[in-house]
Amino acid sequence: MVDEDPTAAGVLLTMRGIVKQFPGARALDGVDLEIRAGEVHCLLGQNGAGKSTLIKVLAGAHQPDEGEILLDGAPVRIGGPVQALRLGVATMYQELDVVDGLSVAENVFLGHELASGGFSQRRAATARTRSLLARLGHADLSPHREVGRLSAAGKQVVSMARALSHDARVIVMDEPSAVLDAEEVANLFRVVRDLTAQGVAVVYISHRLEEIRQIGDRITVLKDGRTVASGLPVATTSTDELIRLMTGRSVEYAIPRRPPVADDAATVLHVEGLALRGAFEGVSFDVRAGEVVGLAGLVGSGRSEILETVFGARRASAGTVSVDGTELRAGSVGAAVRAGIGLCPEERKSQGLLLDEPVYRNITLSTFARTATAGFLDEPAERRVADEQVQALDVRPADPGRAARTLSGGNQQKVLLARWLVHGCRVLLLDEPTRGVDVGARAEIYALVARLAASGVAVVVVSSEIEEVLGLADRVLVVSEGRVVHEGPASQIDEHRVLDLVMEGSAA
Amino acid sequence: MSEQDVRAQVPAADESARVEDEARTGARRGVLHGATGRNLGLVIALVLLCAVGVATAGDRFVSTSNILTILRLAAVIGVLSIGMTFVITGGGIDLSVGSVLGLASVWASTVATQTMAKDTHWVVMVGCALLVGVAAGLVNGVLIAYGKVVAFIATLAMMVSARGLAEIIANRQTQVVSVQGFLDFFRADVLGVPMLVWIFAVVAVAGWVVLNRTTFGRRTIAVGGNPEAARLAGIDVRRHTMYLYALAGLTAGIGAVMMLGRTTAGSSTNGMYYELDAIAAVVVGGTLLSGGRGTIVGTVLGVLIFSTLTNVFTQNNLSISAQAVAKGVIIVAAVLLQQRIAERSRAGT
Numbered sequence: 001m002v003d004e005d006p007t008a009a010g011v012l013l014t015m016r017g018i019v020k021q022f023p024g025a026r027a028l029d030g031v032d033l034e035i036r037a038g039e040v041h042c043l044l045g046q047n048g049a050g051k052s053t054l055i056k057v058l059a060g061a062h063q064p065d066e067g068e069i070l071l072d073g074a075p076v077r078i079g080g081p082v083q084a085l086r087l088g089v090a091t092m093y094q095e096l097d098v099v100d101g102l103s104v105a106e107n108v109f110l111g112h113e114l115a116s117g118g119f120s121q122r123r124a125a126t127a128r129t130r131s132l133l134a135r136l137g138h139a140d141l142s143p144h145r146e147v148g149r150l151s152a153a154g155k156q157v158v159s160m161a162r163a164l165s166h167d168a169r170v171i172v173m174d175e176p177s178a179v180l181d182a183e184e185v186a187n188l189f190r191v192v193r194d195l196t197a198q199g200v201a202v203v204y205i206s207h208r209l210e211e212i213r214q215i216g217d218r219i220t221v222l223k224d225g226r227t228v229a230s231g232l233p234v235a236t237t238s239t240d241e242l243i244r245l246m247t248g249r250s251v252e253y254a255i256p257r258r259p260p261v262a263d264d265a266a267t268v269l270h271v272e273g274l275a276l277r278g279a280f281e282g283v284s285f286d287v288r289a290g291e292v293v294g295l296a297g298l299v300g301s302g303r304s305e306i307l308e309t310v311f312g313a314r315r316a317s318a319g320t321v322s323v324d325g326t327e328l329r330a331g332s333v334g335a336a337v338r339a340g341i342g343l344c345p346e347e348r349k350s351q352g353l354l355l356d357e358p359v360y361r362n363i364t365l366s367t368f369a370r371t372a373t374a375g376f377l378d379e380p381a382e383r384r385v386a387d388e389q390v391q392a393l394d395v396r397p398a399d400p401g402r403a404a405r406t407l408s409g410g411n412q413q414k415v416l417l418a419r420w421l422v423h424g425c426r427v428l429l430l431d432e433p434t435r436g437v438d439v440g441a442r443a444e445i446y447a448l449v450a451r452l453a454a455s456g457v458a459v460v461v462v463s464s465e466i467e468e469v470l471g472l473a474d475r476v477l478v479v480s481e482g483r484v485v486h487e488g489p490a491s492q493i494d495e496h497r498v499l500d501l502v503m504e505g506s507a508a
Numbered sequence: 509m510s511e512q513d514v515r516a517q518v519p520a521a522d523e524s525a526r527v528e529d530e531a532r533t534g535a536r537r538g539v540l541h542g543a544t545g546r547n548l549g550l551v552i553a554l555v556l557l558c559a560v561g562v563a564t565a566g567d568r569f570v571s572t573s574n575i576l577t578i579l580r581l582a583a584v585i586g587v588l589s590i591g592m593t594f595v596i597t598g599g600g601i602d603l604s605v606g607s608v609l610g611l612a613s614v615w616a617s618t619v620a621t622q623t624m625a626k627d628t629h630w631v632v633m634v635g636c637a638l639l640v641g642v643a644a645g646l647v648n649g650v651l652i653a654y655g656k657v658v659a660f661i662a663t664l665a666m667m668v669s670a671r672g673l674a675e676i677i678a679n680r681q682t683q684v685v686s687v688q689g690f691l692d693f694f695r696a697d698v699l700g701v702p703m704l705v706w707i708f709a710v711v712a713v714a715g716w717v718v719l720n721r722t723t724f725g726r727r728t729i730a731v732g733g734n735p736e737a738a739r740l741a742g743i744d745v746r747r748h749t750m751y752l753y754a755l756a757g758l759t760a761g762i763g764a765v766m767m768l769g770r771t772t773a774g775s776s777t778n779g780m781y782y783e784l785d786a787i788a789a790v791v792v793g794g795t796l797l798s799g800g801r802g803t804i805v806g807t808v809l810g811v812l813i814f815s816t817l818t819n820v821f822t823q824n825n826l827s828i829s830a831q832a833v834a835k836g837v838i839i840v841a842a843v844l845l846q847q848r849i850a851e852r853s854r855a856g857t
Contacts, residue, residue, distance in 0.1 A: 311740070313739070313740060333739055333740060333742055334742055334744055336742075337741070337742030338742070343740055345740055350734070350736060350737075351734075351736045351740055352737050352740065353734065353737055354729070354730055354733040354734050354737060354738075355733075355734070356733060356800060356801065357729065357730075357733060357800075361726070365730060365737070365738070365741040365743075366741040366742045366743075368726050369723045372722070372723045375722045375723050375724060376721055376722055376723075377721055377722060377723060377725075377726060419741065
């Protein structure tokens, strides 16, 4: 299915029939990829489609079992990360691979330190780092700054500067926008365009189709370790077509409509004058039974902190949280959980799951004591309860005994939702519920949120994707610089207005 | 059959082959990489050690009295290791159990305690030792869970100061136990097996049940595996952490009672370096030092391996120094093996 375009003179790198076998799983099963100089080539596919494995092959972290890689038409062997960099292939991983304790310049030249006779040439490194940062539009970033003190966006700039320091001809970016807010994404795109104008090819991986529309030139779609379409021009390929290729079925990439909340619905969650020193202040809002309230704002605006403080995971410096009229003890997750609040945290793996424990124990993590008798666990009951949820939420693979680590992002999110469904919560707080979740599972999560609301649960959603917040929520709170700058029905506001409000808020 | 159907079938056949393939490697992984597989490895190591024992010491090694000696040798450290398994599974470490054992043995055998025991019942001595153990464990737990002191440092401080306190109380003297009821009970044989071995067995079984079958055990695994996830699921991580150190202290108290029974004397040097033997047994047994996975069966096997090793060396008149070297090699080999297993089970994801 590789397009044999005879005019493809600018072909820089070709991968043909790449196969990678892991014990028990064939991660790549014949992948073809063709990258031209100066293009942004988007790699699409659901979680588990083989994207990560493919870029690890490109980066030299994995050796393919079959297939060939051609650079400038000549076959090459990428034996390791060092060799990949020498060939001009640099990779920016999703988990930013920077060393927190080192400075910006030290990180940029990590592994290829500028040195003469064993002594590092710090001045030269600083100067070159400064020019690389300037090229990336971040001349304000000091090369001496400790990387651990930078934001995720800052770390990404460092990672990109490192890629450039290798004179890379192909830069692979694995979900670079996942940790960025709208403004930072715009800056990232500017840098990407700048790079491609200089003839660098960018392999861009993202779950956000809108982004691919904005930045991409051509698309290769992976499914189950195979290339199902390659070299599709972004401009002329419809979203429906892409979703169909990725999922192998047609999914409506839409958020289900819900009837308006009943006028007489009781207030479940009442937040009054909540503040957390250094993060946000004066936050008050109510959520009624069956209502979905969205918190929109940029990364760092305080939206995640608001959720965590409502949940008691952080101790509020002022204000109160009440559920059904009963005020909760401040800073106590236990009290919040007992009152029926559940939180699906932003970082699923580090904050939500016991990765090496089976799915069913993850689902019953907040309820195992309830099914226990005199402290003795009732594992069959736990398995039964978990199995029902696995069936109901269509967790795949449908095996509650499997380690949570082996599930894709979307299915891990379902496991977390299942945990609170089993708990039977009154208030559900969702922080970035669809980050790193593929399109198919996204639709399922939207439907689930709608169903929960319909059953009378009060839901609060935080998301970087403004469209998602607006689509899911009945009412939206726009948060900027730790303050709520707007509150109103989601139907009466659009993405641009939200961004305007955010900008005004941060200007004030 | 339409073309569509044919196309649909090909990947289906492929899929089933893949699933089968996965099932096969999964089954293989089940035997070699699961908890049973790890324990099987330990059993094999133990059997090999015994074979060496039989080959070099013959009847001296196989005799009932020698086997009971091995078990008696294993009992005290075995009890400490059960507590240590909980602490390590819960993501912590306790360097103080050996010293706390010493302190508890001294406190339970002072003239005052023994006089009181003679006036009332020898159980007073047991209660005293357990109380001292739990109290010291609680101090560790409060410092670590609520004072946010790193476990290594907090228990290191306890290790040093508990030993010091024991020396002060005992005035560096050996305190001979003269409460006959106490000695009669703990030096007795039941069904031909020494009381100390019975205690170890009971503690081990109780430990297995608690770790695998109770909410306490589940919380331990959750707290050790991912404390943040446990906290956000509504588990009181700090309180549970405190309980874990109290539990380790309790096993130190039990160990002190056993020690008093075995040596008939309380001494501030009792239990010296036992914490290291306990940690070694736990780690060799397959409990993850980083927390989140623990195995009581593995710990028991680890303890037995070390005490059998000691016995085989003693039977062959080899020096304690040579024993130490062999122990070190076993620890490193076990940890290397563990890491390889962990890597392999993650490679597939």
